[in-house]
Amino acid sequence: MHQPVKKVVIAGGGTAGWMAAAAVGKVLGKTLDITLVESDEIGTVGVGEATIPTILTLHEVLKIKEQDFLTAVQGTFKLGISFENWRDVGEDYIHSFGFTGKDHWAAGFQHFWLKGQQLGMVKEYGEYCAEWLAAKQNRFAVLPNLTLNYAYHFDSSLYAKFLRGIAEENGVVRREGKIAEVRQNPFNGYISELQLSDGAVIEGDFFIDCTGFRGLLIEQALSAGYDDWTHWLPSDRAVAVQTESVGPPIPYTRAIAHESGWQWRIPLQHRVGNGLVFSSKFWSEDEATEKLLSNVQGAQITDPRVIRFQTGTRRAHWKKNCVAMGLSSGFMEPLESTSIHLIQRSVIRLLQMFPHDGVRTPDVNEFNQQMQFEMDNIRDFIILHYHVTNRRDTPFWRHCASMEIPDSLKHRIELFKQSGRVFKVPTELFGENSWVQVMLGQGLVPEQYHPIVDMMSQEELKSFLEGIKGSVGNMVAQLPEHQQFINHYCSIPTSAVPQSRSA
Ligand SMILES: Cc1cc2nc3c(=O)[nH]c(=O)nc-3n(C[C@H](O)[C@H](O)[C@H](O)COP(=O)(O)OP(=O)(O)OC[C@H]3O[C@@H](n4cnc5c(N)ncnc54)[C@H](O)[C@@H]3O)c2cc1C
Incomplete structure (x- = not known):
């Protein structure tokens, strides 16, 4: 009953x-x-x-x-995540929340960009995305006639x-x-x-x-x-600490890879949240804490706290x-x-x-x-960041590069590698543009682009790519700095900052 x-x-x-x-x-x-x-x-x-x-x-x-x-x-505001040292030490990319370029129904924008790259016409994939450029330039606004995809x-x-x-x-x-x-x-x-x-x-x-x-x-x-x-996502610990801000907040999260884990930096109005996610097989809690504390900016507000998870x-x-x-x-x-x-x-x-x-x-x-x-689906997307990497500098990264991955992810990687193609499964969270940004960002280079791109002459392709880049640049140039927008939109005097009870 x-x-x-x-x-x-x-x-x-x-x-x-x-x-x-x-x-x-x-x-x-x-x-x-x-x-x-x-x-x-x-x-x-x-x-x-x-x-x-x-x-x-x-x-x-x-x-x-x-x-x-x-x-x-x-x-x-958050326009995406900056992945630093993930593809290799010293190399960065941003996974932004926006759309990049313009797709053809038969072939995503990445195919046009890939040919542009082969011809030396383009630099970064993100240059064709307003959220990417706004993040890079530390700009943001919520305007009635200008919509960025953002989070908090x-x-x-x-x-x-x-x-x-x-x-x-x-x-x-x-x-x-x-x-x-x-x-x-x-x-x-x-x-x-x-x-x-x-x-x-x-x-x-x-x-x-x-x-x-x-x-x-x-x-x-x-x-x-x-x-x-x-066995697919080896991290099982995090150490977290809050610090004072040392400058205006940037409109994106930073995910900085280290030898056996990665560090987050989340800028708020009144402080910065920091943490280091790591695998206890490769780092002790003390080693991870030391690594985190030597890589934060600003005075510590809280004591470091280890969180264990499975x-x-x-x-x-x-x-x-x-x-x-x-x-x-x-x-x-x-x-x-x-x-x-x-x-x-x-x-x-x-x-x-x-x-x-x-x-x-x-x-x-x-x-x-x-x-x-x-x-x-989310699990596969996260594994991608660890597994597809050129890093082989530590046992942790060698382990990630050689570990077994789910068949569903294997298929997506092979599909992109061999054809540059990505398909979103209806109702899954991450769209094609997220997969493309992260796969390219992690260093996966497709072996070919879709033949429809060759329907354009080189001059047409150049003008297509430059047209998008130009309009993205013009749009972002209208935006104020992130901090300036916060000041006007939603800041409160420091003396009135509510007390947080999190450690
Ligand atoms: C290291 C780390 C970083 C993260 N970063 C992000 C991030 O950037 N973005 C994101 O989306 N998510 C992130 N998450 C996940 C996010 O923190 C959680 O999904 C979110 O905080 C929800 O936690 P919760 O409410 O499920 O659990 P908790 O915050 O642990 O709350 C549990 C509640 O249960 C109560 N409770 C437990 N036992 C009892 C009991 N016996 N009697 C009465 N009450 C009880 C507690 O008092 C508490 O109120 C992160 C998680 C970790 C571990």
Whole structure:
């Protein structure tokens, strides 16, 4: 028998918990009784500050006013990610959020650029993309007649606080307390209530597990299982530290590869978030911490903190009357800033398949299939950065270059290498232009371009390429500096900067 869902309990109040609370509250709050339990004693993971453009969709659902949001979270704009030392030491490229050049329906812009390159007409692939050029020139604006594809950098604890405001406005009740026991119905194994360590009991019809890596409900109670992907993505540790800003924030995230890992630098209005992701097989925690601290700019605001993780995915994201979101559902390292996106996808999916009259198996199966498909595609995209590289300078990079990779990724690499072609699987996150930017950026050179390019004479090709480059240049020249735009759009005086509680 199906039990209608009236009471929803969200376990955990990190980014995942409050995203779920804000969205479920906003969309279905009037029909549900929603409680969120979080424990100040346990705290949140305290990282996760770079996003991708899909976050704007969630903010539209939540009717968030961008200026208010950016002011509250000390946010900056992000046009892409700069990958430094990935193809080889001393070589950089940017994976931008924009479109590059102009495609022909039969052949992507990369084919035109490849011929241009063979003829010595072009330099960087990104020069034909406004977001790439704006990032390079440190410019940004949100203008009515000029649309850039962008995302945000924000302070994660301020973001959770901001979302909490929206959730509470929509009737979500916050309960501070430590969950001591997850109780299940002895007949069907459904979760029935959470027992808190202060003795209180929180009953629910449906539970959202946002308890972080521990997966208190989905794993510890429901034993959903976990697929380990460490053999494809070897990093299993991060060390994080916050520093003072030493200059105006740049409109992109930096991902700087080192000998056995890579370092992120996320510029916010009031500070910089830094961290180093690494594999414990190749670096000790002390070595990684030393590497990070010798590569940050600005005075340290926090002590370095090591975070351990296992890359992989929960075998079921939705099991019985529980959906896992955020770190409890699995984790892929933050190289392409995809975790917050995945939380958002889980929230939107749950809202689309909300079990108001009881949990039904087809919904559960559909939800799990869609999550898995999306995670597999993101996984392949991240592996690409490690595997396709000219770096052979350390055991870590030699390992990455020679490791086995999924067949799905092998196919994409071979397709691009032999023909310059890339095809997006419908509903996958990363589009053709992302794959092309990263494959070229990592040093993969296609053996040929599409013959349709030869329909243009060399003069026509030159004028086609120069025309795009010229209009991209003119468009970006109209933009103010990133900092100047922030000052005008969403900054607050330093004395009024809200206190972050993340470490
Ligand atoms: C090193 C690193 C860098 C990252 N960088 C990015 C990035 O740049 N971009 C991105 O999109 N994502 C990033 N992520 C992922 C991102 O941080 C997470 O997806 C996001 O913060 C969501 O975390 P969470 O809410 O699932 O878990 P957490 O933040 O760990 O929150 C867990 C919550 O559960 C509560 N809880 C746990 N146990 C109990 C209990 N027994 N009783 C009561 N409450 C309990 C805690 O109090 C807390 O509120 C990164 C992750 C890591 C590890």
